[in-house]
Amino acid sequence: MTEARGDIQTLIDLMARLPGLGPRSARRAVLHLIKKRGPLMAPLAAAMADVASNARECLTCGNVGTTDLCAICASPKRATGEICVVEDVADLWAMERAGVFRGRYHVLGGTLSALDAVGPEDLRIPRLLDRLKDEAVIEVILALGATVEGQTTAHYIADRIEGRGVAVTSLAQGVPVGGELDYLDDGTITAALKARKAF
Amino acid sequence: MTEARGDIQTLIDLMARLPGLGPRSARRAVLHLIKKRGPLMAPLAAAMADVASNARECLTCGNVGTTDLCAICASPKRATGEICVVEDVADLWAMERAGVFRGRYHVLGGTLSALDAVGPEDLRIPRLLDRLKDEAVIEVILALGATVEGQTTAHYIADRIEGRGVAVTSLAQGVPVGGELDYLDDGTITAALKARKAF
Ligand SMILES: [Zn+2]
Ligand SMILES: [Zn+2]
Numbered sequence: 195m196t197e198a199r200g201d202i203q204t205l206i207d208l209m210a211r212l213p214g215l216g217p218r219s220a221r222r223a224v225l226h227l228i229k230k231r232g233p234l235m236a237p238l239a240a241a242m243a244d245v246a247s248n249a250r251e252c253l254t255c256g257n258v259g260t261t262d263l264c265a266i267c268a269s270p271k272r273a274t275g276e277i278c279v280v281e282d283v284a285d286l287w288a289m290e291r292a293g294v295f296r297g298r299y300h301v302l303g304g305t306l307s308a309l310d311a312v313g314p315e316d317l318r319i320p321r322l323l324d325r326l327k328d329e330a331v332i333e334v335i336l337a338l339g340a341t342v343e344g345q346t347t348a349h350y351i352a353d354r355i356e357g358r359g360v361a362v363t364s365l366a367q368g369v370p371v372g373g374e375l376d377y378l379d380d381g382t383i384t385a386a387l388k389a390r391k392a393f
Numbered sequence: 394m395t396e397a398r399g400d401i402q403t404l405i406d407l408m409a410r411l412p413g414l415g416p417r418s419a420r421r422a423v424l425h426l427i428k429k430r431g432p433l434m435a436p437l438a439a440a441m442a443d444v445a446s447n448a449r450e451c452l453t454c455g456n457v458g459t460t461d462l463c464a465i466c467a468s469p470k471r472a473t474g475e476i477c478v479v480e481d482v483a484d485l486w487a488m489e490r491a492g493v494f495r496g497r498y499h500v501l502g503g504t505l506s507a508l509d510a511v512g513p514e515d516l517r518i519p520r521l522l523d524r525l526k527d528e529a530v531i532e533v534i535l536a537l538g539a540t541v542e543g544q545t546t547a548h549y550i551a552d553r554i555e556g557r558g559v560a561v562t563s564l565a566q567g568v569p570v571g572g573e574l575d576y577l578d579d580g581t582i583t584a585a586l587k588a589r590k591a592f
Contacts, residue, residue: 201447201459205440211433212422215413223411225482227441228448228457234410239441241404242426246434248400249427258427260400283424 202228254325256301256318258283266298273297275332277325279351281305281339285375289337292383297335300325305343306350319351326360335390336364339374363390401427453524455500455517457482465497472496474531476524478550480504480538484574488536491582496534499524504542505549518550525559534589535563538573562589 202224210220227235245260252264259265266272276297280286286299302317314320325331334355338344352362365386375383401423409419426434444459451463458464465471475496479485485498501516513519524530533554537543551561564574564585574582 200464201440201444202457205437205444208433208437208440213425214418214421219413221483221486222413224444225457226412228444231445231448234407235441235445238404238407239438239445241400241407242434242438242441245400245404245423245427246430246438249430258401258424265399284420287420 251301254321255299256283256303256321257286257299271296274329276335277322277329277331277333278335278337279322280337280375281344281347282376285337285339288376288378289383289387292380292387294384294387295335297333298329302338302347305338305341305347307343314350314354317347319354322351323354326355326358331360333361333363335387336362337375337387338364341374365390450500453520454498455482455502455520456485456498470495473528475534476521476528476530476532477534477536478521479536479574480543480546481575484536484538487575487577487582488586491579491586493583493586494534496532497528501537501546504537504540504546506542513549513553516546518553521550522553525554525557530559532560532562534586535561536574536586537563540573564589 206217206220206224209215209223210217212220215223227238248260249258250260250262251257252259252267253262254267255264257264257266261268273296276295277300278289278295278297279300279302280289281302281304283301286301289295289299300318300322302319302322304312304317306312306314306317322334326334334351336348336351338348348364355362365383378386405416405419405423408414408422409416411419414422426437447459448457449459449461450456451458451466452461453466454463456463456465460467472495475494476499477488477494477496478499478501479488480501480503482500485500488494488498499517499521501518501521503511503516505511505513505516521533525533533550535547535550537547547563554561564582577585
């Protein structure tokens with residue numbers, strides 16, 4: 195194949211390492227990019243180089259962005275007293291698409307798992323407890339998946355917060371059993387947030 | 394969403410324009426890239442920028458590469474008397490993966506289509522006829538899809554070549570009716586090439 199492609203083969207091999215793309219779809223994508231190298235490939239390469247150099251996790255909440263404090267944590271328009279706890283950034287994005295929550299987030303970076311040896315210190319749980327004091331938080335909304343791991347993690351966090359004078363609620367109506375937030379439509383997330391109940 | 398993502402959103406929007414990726418898989422791919430920004434995202438951005446600046450169509454055969462004469466046309470190891478005519482570069486790559494053909498290619502860039510108003514001058518057909526003389530070609534292998542358009546195009550080319558003392562053959566055994574080359578396994582392509590017959 196080297197004879198046929200060279201640098202192009204290198205690009206195909208790297209593209210094939212993206213989730214959801216195999217060798218065949220990587221080849222198709224690269225041919226498409228080469229056809230659209232002015233309007234699509236050059237801007238995509240530039241955007242990717244930009245994010246590769248600048249992307250970082252927010253020091254406060256764990257969201258990804260291109261600054262030490264993410265755009266949500268930095269925004270004066272977002273309420274400071276409410277923190278919505280999510281498993282990962284994809285879930286934060288799903289909440290934002292629903293557009294109904296106007297507080298701030300805390301991205302755990304996973305769930306507790308005895309099997310995978312993931313403990314509280316492997317997640318962003320200690321940082322969450324610090325934030326409760328620093329930001330005068332009045333409500334923590336646990337927006338974790340309705341999976342065994344998600345609910346184990348939710349209970350652990352609720353236990354740690356108990357007695358600090360902070361209300362702990364969780365998404366309720368509409369989150370299907372075994373479902374993950376990132377797969378839900380905006381309406382379901384909105385309904386679940388509006389019907390949240392004391393944990 | 395701007396508040397939540399900014400530059401990252403720009404990258405997601407561009408990724409979502411790749412064939413086979415929708416908004417959801419583009420988001421997943423970008424989160425994966427951000428997690429692997431050192432080992433994957435930075436090299437991918439560099440490879441993409443490189444191909445975006447250097448990719449071009451071979452002036453002789455229409456294959457894509459990073460030089461005016463593609464690696465196959467430039468290779469002294471490839472036989473000059475045989476030209477394999479394919480619809481597009483994906484088909485050329487499929488032939489190369491099979492690894493059985495050691496001549497050179499000619500990429501038409503599509504098929505004749507009355508419906509889409511694609512005539513011979515819109516494809517690389519005049520260039521093919523020039524090559525027959527310039528390169529002392531003795532055989533043209535028509536490796537076009539077993540579709541109506543592919544076969545119409547094959548017949549048109551065979552008619553134009555007739556009387557020039559050049560053998561015209563076509564892939565035979567193994568190409569399924571309605572099938573496109575790029576979807577076939579290597580063995581099928583090898584069998585079809587070996588059993589090629591006079592057109
Ligand atoms: Zn943040
Ligand atoms: Zn060439």
